[in-house]
Amino acid sequence: xxxxxxxxxxFIRSRSGLDHRxxxxxxxxxxxxxxxxxxxxxxxxxxxxxxxxxxxASITASDPEExxxxxxxxxxxxYRHPTFYDLPDELTxx
Amino acid sequence: MNKSLYDYLxxxxxxxxxxxxxxxxxxxxxxxLETDIALSNIALxxxxxxxxxxxxxxEVHGEGKxxxxxxxxxxxxxxxxxxxTEQPNKDFAWVIARQFYFDxxxxxxxxxxxxxxxxRISAIAAKSIKEVTYHRRFSSEWVKxxxxxxxxxxxxxxxxxxxxxxxxxxxxxxxxxxxEMFASGTGADFKVLKTQFDSFTNEVxxxxxxxxxxxxxxxxGGKQGVHSEHLGYILTDLQYMQRAYPGMQW
Numbered sequence: 134x135x136x137x138x139x140x141x142x143x144f145i146r147s148r149s150g151l152d153h154r155x156x157x158x159x160x161x162x163x164x165x166x167x168x169x170x171x172x173x174x175x176x177x178x179x180x181x182x183x184x185x186x187x188x189x190a191s192i193t194a195s196d197p198e199e200x201x202x203x204x205x206x207x208x209x210x211x212y213r214h215p216t217f218y219d220l221p222d223e224l225t226x227x
Numbered sequence: 228m229n230k231s232l233y234d235y236l237x238x239x240x241x242x243x244x245x246x247x248x249x250x251x252x253x254x255x256x257x258x259x260l261e262t263d264i265a266l267s268n269i270a271l272x273x274x275x276x277x278x279x280x281x282x283x284x285x286e287v288h289g290e291g292k293x294x295x296x297x298x299x300x301x302x303x304x305x306x307x308x309x310x311x312t313e314q315p316n317k318d319f320a321w322v323i324a325r326q327f328y329f330d331x332x333x334x335x336x337x338x339x340x341x342x343x344x345x346x347r348i349s350a351i352a353a354k355s356i357k358e359v360t361y362h363r364r365f366s367s368e369w370v371k372x373x374x375x376x377x378x379x380x381x382x383x384x385x386x387x388x389x390x391x392x393x394x395x396x397x398x399x400x401x402x403x404x405x406x407e408m409f410a411s412g413t414g415a416d417f418k419v420l421k422t423q424f425d426s427f428t429n430e431v432x433x434x435x436x437x438x439x440x441x442x443x444x445x446x447x448g449g450k451q452g453v454h455s456e457h458l459g460y461i462l463t464d465l466q467y468m469q470r471a472y473p474g475m476q477w
Binding site: 138159160161162165166169170173174177 | 259260261262264265268364365368372
């Protein structure tokens with residue numbers, strides 16, 4: 134009998150001020166181990182300054198089959214993009 | 228050449244070199260991807276520290292000696308690692324128990340060396356202590372998890388902790404050069420080393436629900452160059468490239 138540890142999703146913040154971004158997943162028996170495994174697997178090359186781990190089972194995902202009704206309606210509404218504004222040069226993370 | 232300082236640096240570098248080699252053997256063979264990478268990371272941390280010790284040793288030695296000569300071109304009896312570090316990887320509990328004893332000792336040694344009167348030694352120790360703080364956390368967490376885990380993991384962890392207890396005495400046997408280095412403010416105080424080691428390992432073993440092995444003898448010899456049979460096999464692997472292709476680089 135082979136029991137796998139639960140899967141955790143890993144989010145890494147690469148620098149202060151930026152958002153945590155999904156980096157991948159790890160197996161771990163609990164949250165503490167998940168953090169350590171994420172550190173060992175995903176931050177070996179100075180990728181981050183902060184880690185979040187979330188049990189994959191806690192994530193509720195949208196159904197790909199419902200893609201049409203969820204996402205298609207936004208396609209022809211180009212006026213929702215803020216492309217009509219002039220952005221100041223100092224604003225780098227839009 | 229300052230022979231005492233050279234010998235001392237070799238003592239500092241050889242144990243992490245040989246343990247790092249043992250850990251590197253697990254690359255691709257860890258119990259799972261995450262632990263495999265974690266153990267390889269530790270091996271690489273140790274090799275980085277070893278390079279610092281050997282580079283300094285090579286400078287102290289002079290005559291064109293390099294870190295590679297020291298790592299790859301000595302004979303078995305010239306290595307000064309403690310025999311604990313050359314013991315083989317049997318199962319994961321063994322790997323963790325060996326690492327746990329080593330890290331507890333290594334952490335205390337390096338924290339003392341951050342105060343060394345030799346500035347180069349204190350700088351290397353200050354750089355290494357962050358890595359070793361994580362190593363010690365990793366191995367002691369695993370001792371607790373396995374000790375306090377399933378019936379099977381508890382038995383295996385207890386056996387491994389009991390087995391490696393016979394190697395820990397050597398960690399606290401002070402050679403003449405270590406006495407000399409302590410006296411001059413360069414080296415570590417072995418009484419403090421032993422006290423810190425005992426208090427840390429006892430606390431973790433208690434938390435893990437493991438029995439603290441009572442043992443009044445120790446395997447020894449590594450620090451004098453008298454090794455268990457395992458070191459010869461390690462060096463055969465470790466030195467192969469430099470022996471077969473002298474001076475090779477990549």
